[in-house]
Amino acid sequence: MSEDLYQNDLLRLAAEARGTGRLQAPDASVTLDNPLCGDRITLDVQLAAGRLSALGHEVRACVLCQAAASVIGRHAVGETPARLRAVAGEVRALLKPDGGPATPSAWPEIAAFQPVAAIRSRHVCVELPFKALVAALDAAAPEGGDA
Amino acid sequence: MTFQPEALPAALRRQFPLLGRTVHGQPLHYLDNAATSQMPQSVLDAIANHETTARANVLRSVHFLAEAASAAYEESRAECARYLGAGVPEEVVFTSGCTGAINLVAHSFGDGRGPGDGRGPGDGLGPGDEVLISELEHHSNIVPWQMLRQRRGIVLKALPVTDDGRLDLTHLPRLVGDRCRLVALTHASNVTGAVTDVASVVAAARAVGAKVLLDGAQYAAHGPLDLPALGVDFYAFSGHKTFGPNGVGVLWARGEILADMPPFLGGGEMIRRVTIEATTYAEPPHRFEAGTPPIAQAVGLGAALRWIRGLDQAAVQAHLAALTRRLLDGLAALDRGRGLIRVIGPGDLAARLPVVSFTVTGAHPHDICQILDRHGVALRGGHHCAQPLMDRFGITGTTRASLACYNDAGDIDALLAGLEDAMARLRVGTGASGLSNP
Incomplete structure (x- = not known):
């Protein structure tokens, strides 16, 4: 329900805009568009010693997409690519109509997106930054090669 | 069929069964006719x-x-x-x-x-x-x-x-x-x-x-x-x-x-x-x-x-022009000269359809539309399958209200009230949101 969508947590996350800005020398950059509305995210990643060492993003999008990118900006650095892919999976699961994961994510802010599950047309808004993150990791550290 | 102008929307609305339903407990204000209009009983x-x-x-x-x-x-x-x-x-x-x-x-x-x-x-x-x-x-x-x-x-x-x-x-x-x-x-x-x-x-x-x-x-x-x-x-x-x-x-x-x-x-x-x-x-x-x-x-x-x-075309056109004027004036009033609301299209009624697109600085069209949906107001937000036009105006999307003959002043007023609520909730114009929306 939209009353829940625009509660303070999501607005605050979006306003914080963690991780905004581009990296000077990323290992991979990905730009993804939301075909529904034309929103766009460009996300840069840099890896070192098998972990994400730096991340930057530019988002031209709605509150939901900005908030999702901000959550990534807050937590992703220091994580392994495998862990980040798992978090993206948690977000996908959260948005399924039958509910989210049984155990809360290590990224507690993800729970703020739970109300979006009921609004199918907005799933892509939340997922776009996570898809960009996974695509950037795939480019910089293909699955199976990130250990 | 011929109607007095004030009776026009009421007489028409009765012919559209869907318009009698509620959405989120609110009367439906359907203003997405440029995407799909409703069908009369006939x-x-x-x-x-x-x-x-x-x-x-x-x-x-x-x-x-x-x-x-x-x-x-x-x-x-x-x-x-x-x-x-x-x-x-x-x-x-x-x-x-x-x-x-x-x-x-x-x-x-x-x-x-x-x-x-x-x-x-x-x-x-x-x-x-x-x-x-x-x-x-x-x-x-x-x-x-x-x-x-x-x-x-x-x-x-x-x-x-x-x-x-x-x-x-x-x-x-x-x-x-x-x-x-x-x-x-x-x-x-x-x-x-x-x-x-x-x-x-x-x-x-x-x-x-x-x-x-x-x-x-x-x-x-x-x-x-x-x-x-x-x-x-x-x-x-x-x-x-x-x-x-x-x-x-x-x-x-x-x-x-x-x-x-x-x-x-x-x-x-x-x-x-x-x-x-x-x-x-x-x-x-x-x-x-x-x-x-x-x-x-x-x-x-x-x-x-x-x-x-079968419609009285002159009456319908006059009715829609009046509603469009009401909407354009309402948006200007809501803006209060702050320059936050920008109509993408003619500001007058000359050679235009009752389709009004606008942007709100600091608020994304989908966020606006989502909040207005809770008011029972159905709008369209986004690029409207017209991305070159969005590029022309340097924006990613607009919020659009598109009117049909069955719409009435209540629909416009609900839109304006909902938009005021959306702007408040999204903290438009407060300088506090920090959102990077278009």
Whole structure:
């Protein structure tokens, strides 16, 4: 329900805009568009010693997409690519109509997106930054090669 | 039917059963008519009656139901012709929608190689031939021509748009040259509501022998047309934006052009004779209606156009102009001179449809629409399948209210109240949100 969508947590996350800005020398950059509305995210990643060492993003999008990118900006650095892919999976699961994961994510802010599950047309808004993150990791550290 | 202006929306609303429902516990304020308009009871009844008394395939079998279905289908074609002022039902081709109609032209007229002598309109376009579109177009009137460019090597040119969202026709002399073969423009913008000055376009095209296609997706719902008087060669529109069902649209084209065009899709119904070696094709319009057509949808479309023709057009236009004025004034009042709300389109009522798009600094259209949905207000947010126009204005999307004859002042006031709430919740203009929205 939209009353829940625009509660303070999501607005605050979006306003914080963690991780905004581009990296000077990323290992991979990905730009993804939301075909529904034309929103766009460009996300840069840099890896070192098998972990994400730096991340930057530019988002031209709605509150939901900005908030999702901000959550990534807050937590992703220091994580392994495998862990980040798992978090993206948690977000996908959260948005399924039958509910989210049984155990809360290590990224507690993800729970703020739970109300979006009921609004199918907005799933892509939340997922776009996570898809960009996974695509950037795939480019910089293909699955199976990130250990 | 004739109504006093103040009674018009109430009398019309009663004919639309869906408008009586609530959304999120609120009365429904349906202002997304540019995407899909609702169907009156007479159209719903026509579809139900067809499906329960005459459902059969058309133009094939000889049994009673098939005869009834064929008669209903062809009567709907005749109704379309009457609505378009064409008078000749054979110039009306049923398609899957407006997009299907434009794609049909892009393939059959664009690729050509029709049955004529090689010098007619069905000869097709070739490398260097030009098609003129505009920055104002829906993707449906851009992408088919880009695809034709890939197939045939045509040159695609685009008419610019003025700052108030109208076609800038001062560029016509520069852009319509000797190689121009087709001018394909919207009759009215689905974003700005601006109505095209067709006479100027037709004059420019005729001067170089080019054909004219109008995308009537938005305009067609606003009253019967006189296509011969407009002077165009092709006209496309859809059923679901003209108070009819989804899944059906119309391509109207001049008879001599249709006769010279090859088919687009192949299959049953569009043939004269098939052998393993070759096929000869049916005459228009059936040459362009391969396979089983959308029969009940066509019947519903005929009923919808008949319903529109029964309206007091002057009263409807006056009513919609008043509502548009109320909306534009309301947006200005809400803005309070802060420059936060920007209307993308004409700020006046001259030559415009009741389609109002706007941006709100610091608030994304989808966030606005989501909050207004809780107020029972149905709007459209996004690029409206007009990304080149968004680029022209340096934005990613707009919030759009599009009105139909059944809308009333209560709908506009609900929109404005909801927008005020959305701006407050999204902290627009407070400098506190820090959001990076367009």
